[in-house]
Amino acid sequence: MNGRTAFVLGAVLCLGVADIGEAQEWTGGYVAGSVGGVFPGTADTESVNFDTTLDGTFTDTVTTLAGANAFSPGFCGGLAVNATAAAGCTDDERGLDVGGRAGYDWQWGRMVAGGLVDLSRQDSTDYVTAFSTTPAFYTFARRSQMSLGIRGRAGVVAGPALVYGTAGPAWARIGQRFTSSNTANAFVPVEQTAEVDDDGFAGESVWGYQAGGGAEVRVAAHMTIGAEYLYANFDNREVSTIRSTRGTAPATNPFVLTNPAGTDLRPTDALRLHAVRAMLSIRF
Numbered sequence: 001m002n003g004r005t006a007f008v009l010g011a012v013l014c015l016g017v018a019d020i021g022e023a024q025e026w027t028g029g030y031v032a033g034s035v036g037g038v039f040p041g042t043a044d045t046e047s048v049n050f051d052t053t054l055d056g057t058f059t060d061t062v063t064t065l066a067g068a069n070a071f072s073p074g075f076c077g078g079l080a081v082n083a084t085a086a087a088g089c090t091d092d093e094r095g096l097d098v099g100g101r102a103g104y105d106w107q108w109g110r111m112v113a114g115g116l117v118d119l120s121r122q123d124s125t126d127y128v129t130a131f132s133t134t135p136a137f138y139t140f141a142r143r144s145q146m147s148l149g150i151r152g153r154a155g156v157v158a159g160p161a162l163v164y165g166t167a168g169p170a171w172a173r174i175g176q177r178f179t180s181s182n183t184a185n186a187f188v189p190v191e192q193t194a195e196v197d198d199d200g201f202a203g204e205s206v207w208g209y210q211a212g213g214g215a216e217v218r219v220a221a222h223m224t225i226g227a228e229y230l231y232a233n234f235d236n237r238e239v240s241t242i243r244s245t246r247g248t249a250p251a252t253n254p255f256v257l258t259n260p261a262g263t264d265l266r267p268t269d270a271l272r273l274h275a276v277r278a279m280l281s282i283r284f
Contacts, residue, residue: 026162027107029284032100034228036277038144039094040126041231042269047075048130048138049268052258062254062263064133070254073131080129080137083181095123095144097275103153110157112164118149118210120275128267132254136182140240140267143175143201147232149210160218167211172234174271175201178242185255186247190264191239208234208270216281226279235270242266 048071049058062070078089103116122144129139148171155164176192177200194202214228244255245262255263 025107026105026112026157026283029102029104030224030281031102032279032281034097034099034101034120034277034279036097036228036275037094038097038122038124038273038275040092040124040142040144041272041274042077042092042126042128042267046077046126046128046267046269048128048140048265051264052255054259054261054264058264058266058268060258060263062132063257064254065252065257068133070132071130072133073135075131076129077127078129079127079141080131080139080181083131083135083137085131085135089127089129092127093125095125097122097277099277105153107157111154112157112162113152113154115150115152115168116166118147118151120147120149121145122147122273122275124273126271128269130265132182134182136180138180138182138265139178140242140265141175141177141179141201142236142240142267142271143177143199144172144271144273145175145203146173147171147210149230149232151210161215162224163213163215165211165213166228166230168209170208170210170232170234172206172208172232173203174206174234174236174239175199175203176236176240177201178240184247184249185253186245187242188245189239190241190243204236204239206234206236206239206271208232212275214277214279216279222283224279224281224283226281228277228279230275230277232273232275233270234273237266237268237270240266 073085099120105114151168216226
């Protein structure tokens with residue numbers, strides 16, 4: 001059973017107890033802890049875009065001196081096995097999601113609305129790779145490290161259960177790393193300013209949003225258990241951008257044919273994350 005299926009079944013079970021007992025009182029504050037899994041959601045669509053003119057428009061094609069597409073071998077949403085596209089890529093890395101939150105709810109009849117602040121420590125890595133005709137690979141790795149969500153939520157009370165939706169802005173710490181088997185050109189980050197950790201990741205702050213839904217069930221006067229699915233979108237393409245300069249390559253190198261200053265590369269998609277969590281809440 002995958003995480004999404006578990007969440008849907010949990011919500012159905014909560015709705016199934018809608019007629020058990022009187023509607024619970026949900027007005028008040030609460031704190032909660034959560035644990036679950038997080039995984040990237042871009043593997044099926046992700047590739048790499050290029051800006052050969054350095055005008056900020058990533059719609060260019062990198063061509064060889066003969067006019068051929070230098071990246072005709074293609075792309076994959078994963079980590080390259082070796083320099084050839086035929087060898088393929090490994091999958092993105094799923095990871096653990098552990099966090100805590102504090103919030104407050106107001107109830108009107110069976111309707112509940114409120115707000116919360118959610119801090120989560122995460123560990124998953126999204127990869128995308130481009131393959132050139134050299135052959136060579138060019139891999140972007142983006143590791144989710146931490147997120148802080150400031151979300152509203154609204155839901156309906158069904159007996160001892162609260163079924164809700166939630167959404168709001170979010171901040172994240174995303175680790176960036178670029179690797180390539182190309183040793184002729186030089187590669188430098190365009191926007192990254194953070195120090196690099198032992199794994200080669202430079203942590204950068206990025207704003208985005210979160211949205212999802214979940215359910216809580218009252219198991220004691222001041223305690224609930226629940227499950228939640230959360231989607232997050234963080235557009236960190238600017239801080240992921242890498243500039244390929246000439247290095248020791250000849251002047252006919254595809255990265256410097258259009259502009260001698262080089263070519264910028266970056267992932268096509270914002271970083272998208274899916275998290276499934278189990279929660280324990282104490283209500284006041």
